[in-house]
Amino acid sequence: MKKIFMLSFANIRKSKGQTVSLFIMFLVAGFLLNAGLLVFINFGSFFEKITDELNTSDAYHIIGMNLYNEEVDRYIRNNHNVLEMEKFDSLYTWASIPYNGGTRELAFLLNDGDLERNLSKWKLIGEHLPTDSMSIYVPYVLNVDGGYELNDEFEMKIDDTIIKFTIKGFTEDGFFSSVDTGVLGLYMPHETYEKVREILGDSYKGTVVFTNLIKNDKSLETGIRELIEQGNMMTRSVLSIDLPIIQLSRTMMASMTAAMIVVFSAIVASVCLIVIRFKINNNIEEDMMKIGSLKAIGYTSRQIIYSIALQFLLIAFAGSIGGISISYFTIPIYSLIFESQSGLHWIQGFDGIISGITLGIILLAVVMVTLISAARIRRLHPIIALRGGIITHNFRKNYLPLHKSKGNLTIVLAFKSMFQNMKQSVMIGIILIAVSFSSTFAVIMFYNSAIDTKAFNEIPGVELSNAMAVLNDDADTEQLVKKIRDLDGVRKVQFIDETMVKIDDNDTLTYVMEDYSKKETDIIYEGRYPIHMNEVVISGHLAEMLQKNIGDNITLKNGEREVEFIITGLSQGINRGLMKIFMTYDSILKLDPNFKQQNLQIYLNKGVDVPEFIKTLENSYGDSIMTIVDADKNMEQSIGIYISIVSKVGIAILIITMAVVVFVLYLIISSAIIRRKHELGIQKAVGFTTFQLMNQISFGFMPPVIIGVFIGTIAGMTQGNKIMSIAQRSMGVMKANYIINTLWIISFSIAIVIISYITSMLITYSIRKISAYKLVSE
Template sequence: MKIARLAIANIRNGKSAALSQLVLIFIAALLLTTGMTVIGQIGSFFDRKTDQLRDPHAVMIIEEAQFKPEYEQFVRSYPGVSSAEAEPILLLNGTNFLFNHSNMSIGTVILNAEKERSLSPLNLIETSKTATAEDIYLSYSFKVSGGYQLGDSFTFHYKEKDYRFRVAGFFETTMMGSQSMGSFKFYLADASYRNLADSLGESSGGRLLSATLGDRYEGAELLSDFKRAFPEMDTPNNSDYTWQIDVGTVKSTSTMTVNIVAMLLIAFASVIVLVCLIVIKFRVSNSIKDGMRNIGILQAIGYTNGQILFAFVLQFAGIAFVGSVAGVAASHAAMPFFGSVISSLSGLRWSGSFDLAVQFGSLFLVVALVLAVTLQSSLRIRKLAPVAALRGGIATHSFRRNYFPLERSRGGLDYVLALKAMMAGRKHNAMIALIMAAVTFGSIFSIILYYNVAKDKTAFIHLVGVETSNVLVTANSGENGQRLRESLEKEVGVDKVTVLDLVETRMEGETVYTNLSDDFGRLENNTAYEGRHPKYDNEISISWLIAKKLDKRIGDTIQVEAGGRTYSYLVTGFSQEINNMGQVANLTLTGMRHLIPDYRATSFHVYLEGKSNEPFISDIKEKYGDAIRDVIDVDETLKSQTGTYVSAVFAIMVVVLTSTVLVMALILYLVIQTSILKRKQEFGIQKALGFSALQLMNQIAISFVPVAVAGVFIGCLLGCLCTNPLLALLFSSTGIKSVQFVVNVPVIAAVGAVIVILAYIISLLVSRRVRHLSAYSLIVE
């Protein structure tokens, strides 16, 4: 009991320092618990949503003209299928509409809201109180990311005609609910659905073939076997529209970005935990040094060294426990904020539950680390004799070098005194420099990430695996493709036209999405990070994820299957991209013809020079409309699709920068307060000699400026050198091996300057305590 009283007395003697430590641990526990909760629950959250919404485990969209009854029969009779449906739909390939204040071009599926269905029934989470003939129901993504509210007007453009509706509700779905799926689905009331179907004609009809299985992750195998059973569905040059996806792919795509955001939170929480441990080590060492005589008195009146050490441990571990408990509790209050970020990325309402294992894990980790550092820093007490403690810890004479002697040093008196103070507290300064470097690195990391996602997006878009052209034109058949390309190249304002098709292939049991081009060297996005892309018909480049799975190296051969044929290619390089979870490869058009002899390209990227996208798109639709299946304004589509990621990264950057300022303020407050207490006689003498309070404040603030500059410089340097390697490590699970984000040195230098100025201002504000003390009290108190 007396040890507990001693620990409480120590806390009371340094209330402000204890409060600073408490706040730091609170922030670290809050971010750590939030990140661990999201990572621990996002997978089960998606599975629960799939079950709750009764969403299918495998989906196929097929044009009505191509659909055969045998397709439905195959799915219904497939081993493990528990239920299946083949629902008539309206299939609109290449609709355009506003999403997040930009035009998005994407495939759209429209369903009848009043039709009964057992799989993926309409699950409205918000609905209008009144009904009109123009009502449309949109996925939740349109509310959290697209900028729509109930009652808003929603217009989509399809085949040179606008269709206007009123937003009457929002629904949740795991399938086709967000832009990452490549298709959206909408619901219309029965009368509106029939009117639209009559207006569009039979060519827009389709079937939505859905299935659930006993093992949800066998959906990918079902789709693969379906293609083997019906080779015509696996012909890349098929002019009919087909789209397939399984719940495993949807889950990986939907949770990937969420996991990355959560990992960023955990990474920065780790930085703050490191800062806490450095501060605790500083405080323990400082408390022992400043309280040496008190320790000697305690030893003299009967306290053992072990009891005194345990009091120190109890003091800091108690603060860590209280701060961690508060941080864990606050993570529940903060979850709605992070839940909104998760919802914007996944298109699903986040409903994270209380995870006892995560909460206790976070609590235990922080307290255990604090306990270990406190014990290590307090071991000096065990060897401290009472006589040495009563003498203030001085066993022999100790003399220090006199840095910056006043009679020989140049510069103003305040400046020289500040430098002398800086050199006198080298250990404290090293701690501050280390902490400043850590929090500056965190800030620079988040700013580089935000700059490349929100401002100069090219590197980020290339990392995803998207070609940065201006317009993407898709021919309605391979036969028309070559003629269309030649015509596009002759258009005024066209700089170049490149080919980049995407087909699904199989490589030694793995499903791989393969890019096809006649010349990869003409593409703006060179995804090869080692070796090169193929030039000849017997060559292939594969992603490093595929290379790792299949144990392939450059120079090896790999068997590729498509269109019912197999061919062996020579691996010439490794590529990377986030799209399709990194399961990608690259072939030349002539190489693809080993598998499909009559293959012809249909996707053409157009790069404009001196001409705007909109008039160009209008011109080619008018001239070549009969040969074109779809035209996409790539610039506008990328703008709308990246808007969601910009919001998420901006939220992370705000959290990091706010935490940086708070941590910096707390650390400077702790150190400056300690400095004032230790140098009170020195300040008292200076004030008696005529130094003003402002001069003393400047002395204190200036003494920390060189330290802050050194720490900020190291943090900025580490940010410049280490951000890309760390991002590559962070994105490695998505198929990325090398990141080349733009490091804007002027921006980083400006951020570093702002941090140094803030440190100086905070130091001045904290030093104001000197103004309220008299010279007499500073000397004798």
């Protein structure tokens, strides 16, 4: 064993620069893989630990405006699907609050914090202060994303009423702790709650019901709606969300980012393994006579192979341990980024299992590659090895004979060297295919999240209008719409309403629009929007669940009415769950003759100030409008954090890609210079300059670099959306449609080639130190 260690350390000392480069690459691979696995595995499980700790129920139901009665209570308690239920009174309202330097309108559930709960408890995070008059505890997301601190004033504007609180702590609960989950839960002492209830009155009173279910389906929600809802009020009188939807919303961004990191770490690790294989084959050729000498003096083939395996195993071990260690220092950064979206205060300590898996995967791959690559040593007889590997003859094909080839001598010699080292060229090409593919993917993500965000904004599946007005039930709709359409700055207006219809006795969110050809956000990935009154579009997720496809019939119900429709298209989008239907206005009238259009989408001309337009609309027609929403601002606030995360990941991948290219070229070119030192000495002796030799070597690497970058870029451009479709399928995005900006991608690909050439020239600059006499005489 001592001999094996001695040989291994001797090999490491012999190539210190290459050892350092390989160490850094393994450090990067270990860092990315461990960080990715920690986020992918532990972030999601952390949410599950929180919900287990707080005994979070399977679903919640908010029933407003005193609609919760004995009949509803009896129905829930006696429902065959309900294992356990708990209810309490609360205040449910929309309110405008200061948020991170601006304002934001959100739905809030105001709770009596002194009430004891068995289901769906809440807890305080970090430091909290003693309560006084008008104290309140707010979700932790308002600290990390909203900019609030302890003892800050918390002002809520509810319609025309302004209520001011003092923040005394930050909370966590399963359902109401993230902006993306629809409702934020606020908790306050009993005295404060009673004051707020008196200020707001009974119109904001609601009953919250937590339920644990035998089967997690929509049957309970459907039954509740049947008892208390009528007509078009159904989407506003009951709000029901189950725990899997909440978990998806709070963890999907972290999971998707972690998956991207893990895949990229696999690419970096694969590059490391390819380089190791190249190094072993190269070392065997360089040290052929040394291997023969070692065998001649008694070293066995197994000892020599093990010494080579141990050499790279030590480098991989040291690099991976370093990368794993660094990943734990960066986890708080990941946690802070994801906190802003998820509201989860994730603290990750050392995880020996995941780190052991990371280390084990890398080391096992290194052992397999080294043992397989070094196995040819077994076939080397000492005498053959001492001859440099020559058995009877060793005549290679003479590519580009100089006496027949035309062109610049430096370029001809470069191509001659490339053909003579075809395995090396193929290896470089494969590596550049991998790194350029990942860089192309990163460019696509960065461009769509930082430059042109249209495709990214369409992911939720929400219509991208500028403002939305919800009209009062008693408003003169036709006249009001005409007046709004005639306002300065208005480009067009159209109704896009929401309601509920039943499929297989489950309530399903349904969008209603008169003419889908005027819709500006196209979320149909297969087929077309409905045109006739017997046609509908359903979400891809719902189609898979029902085992339906385009052209199939589907039966929809509303009360006693039951109508059959033809599916004309499949939609995608993550907004409001994964089960959605789209139908025309004429179609909904077949199910609900009393249906009235109320949600008016308003599209403004470019340059029109949306807040100013909303003020004008409120001043002119406020009595006829229930709510006006700044849709641009809502979209910016809701998707801004996603854009920030994806763009940062894209930039990180681009930087690491460039670093990998530099390190790979250093390893390969430095080995090539050592292997060809006698040849270089002879060329210097016959008059070649250092610059000519630098270009000769660099030009020899450029063809595989260019070919690899070309193939990787084309693969990334053609397969990028397909890969993202797979990654985002669980989120409801069945067919990603990100913008592939050819100019940006080609520009970055050219940058890789240019950096590769510059790197080659810098590395080969060491040729200036070569002494022709010394190299020839050695």
